[in-house]
Amino acid sequence: MEDFDIFTNEINYTKPLYTNILNKFVKEVPVAPFSANYESARKLQAEECLKDNDDLTCAFHLSEAVSSSVRTLAAYRDEQIKIGNDKLHMIKSHIKPVQEILKMNTGTQNETELLDLPIDLDKITKILKKYEISDDEPLHKTYLKFTPENNVDDFQKILKELPKEWTIVQLTTPYNPNENLKPLNDYRTEIDSIYITVLTNDYLDDSVGPFTVVVPANVVKEGEKPLFTELYSLLEDNYKTIENAQLLNNKRLVRNYWSRREDIDLRMKSVINTMDRAWLGGWGCLLTGRLQDPKWRDRVREIVDSTITDWGFIRLTKKQRVLLYNLIESSPQLSSTQIKTCLRKILTENGNPDDVREVLDTSDCIHCTVEFNLLTELCVKCLANSFKSIHHFSLVDGIKAFSQAATLVGQSDEWADLKKAKRHPVILIVDEMLDTFPWECLPLLNTHPVSRMENLHFIYYLYKVHEKNIVDGYYLSKADEGRYVINPEKNLSRMERRMVSFVQYWCPQWSGTVGEPAAPEDSDFFLYCGHGDGGQLSAPAPPAPAPPALLAGCGSCRVARRAPRAPPAVSAHHYHIATSPIVIGMLWEVTDLEVDKVVTSLLSLCVPSTAPVPWDQVGKARWGDGQLDTNVEKKSDFKPEPLLLSAVARARRSTSYVMIASSVVARGIPVRVVEGTGGS
Incomplete structure (x- = not known):
């Protein structure tokens, strides 16, 4: 956006000055705005609407105020694809303004001299017509960008078009001017309230649309740490404890390690309890899914x-x-x-x-x-x-x-x-400043099918891309042909033996690489087991289109910010841009054995198998050596879970550590795993 003089006659002084500046900003937003400024302006706009009791417009502005940098990445990727498919695309894009001036036939003297247009305008118009760019893009693509299509009417249209089974709720932090003044580590704890915006819900109809309630945050008892401060503190302690585990060389240090792990686990339980009782309280009811x-x-x-x-x-x-x-x-x-x-x-x-x-x-x-x-x-x-x-x-x-x-x-x-009673899935749009919290582990949600998404724009984008394969609110995906990358850095040998033995037992038809990096090929499902999300190896990179993915590494689904005002990033962004319907990963540092339990439990629940013994009943006394005991008596009937989000909720119970269970998140739209048919 160009600079403008706030003292010109363009300002309407009958309203607060900053309101007019905000209106000018959002109406003249550039094609690729600086995300932090754009989001701040939208939050301020939303707060003005909230004061005016205008819930609909407030919800629209808040929907624009989250993860805008991902929209820029998607728009850039789309532009690169167009250039790749049409070598003249860049030339055409520069010609387009000239075409518009000619069509209007009202160019000013300066524009005509600048373009040095020939006298025979009809002739040049015919020549340029061969290089016209079609602007006929579907709404799910234009809405990702920063265009006039981002308006309240299209916002409502999108909400009505999405599957009726989905409950979509956005959690947003208020505007904080200190984001421009302080380091990230300081202002990230300065949150005293959150906006809960219900976008779709079983009780909303044409007479009452999206609405927002303000909920106090950081509410704690006297003498306790503020909630945000405690969460970041325990995550730092968790990182140090796991990082230093390799240095343990005597029994006393080992005992101290397990003591610290137990202490961190208790602290995370306390965080979740405080979120539930002292923070959200009854407002947690707004996060629940529709009753089936x-x-x-x-x-x-x-x-x-x-x-x-x-x-x-x-x-x-x-x-x-x-x-x-x-x-x-x-x-x-x-x-x-x-x-x-x-x-x-x-x-x-x-x-x-x-x-x-x-x-x-x-x-x-x-x-x-x-x-x-x-x-x-x-x-x-x-x-x-x-x-x-x-x-x-x-x-x-x-x-x-x-x-x-x-x-x-x-x-x-x-x-x-x-x-x-069974419920339909919940999609949480979580502000990047709130994304570290384990929302899925709240008592009201811990058995629900819950996923997270960057913003409404990407929910709608993934829905329209996969619309033909979505039935009753679930994307139908096969899992017959899977690809995996296990231990690409060759330094997690016990994890490698455990995961290889599982894959060979439960889904032997899958193929992949062990002990070396490799990009995922076209498949029904992708599994990565190693450090982080694999991005440090320049692989695995999501193909186009990308399949559902499970990234079983420390912080593989963590939203990271490299600087106070730098756009946050997470591997799931790139998978979603490549149209992957869902990515499952970890919010913070985890230990491999407990994660292996969760990952194998999840896959055994949702991936159909001809294995003779259910995975939860297989003997695992020597699993770390890659040996499984299938000579066991079946204890109970195995109940598979084809709904991927419900399988995630069940898989969390396979570990006794709260820090491990609460780290597991799904980012994307609801997926149902089907056998042999459906999917892409």
């Missing part, structure tokens, strides 16, 4: 609507209703305190600000003023008084009414099966 059986949804609607009618909640907004539906539906897995705290916020802080302004009297309050933007700016007393004036009964009674409904759903026998 619609009768549960209808019953939840009925009990909430009956409570609203019976108690006479005369001015609840549609957004408040949807929030209540989600909370009551999740009440069997929430504590009474979580439910009541969330109810108070739903009934007050998420109401209609205009209704509150009509009845608000702050004359006796030393904390609040009449002028406010968000209801969260008001104290509990003023909110309670406003609620009573609007609904004609106290906030305590209002909370009691829905608490009774929650108790009925959570404890009565007729609702007992709700807690175990």
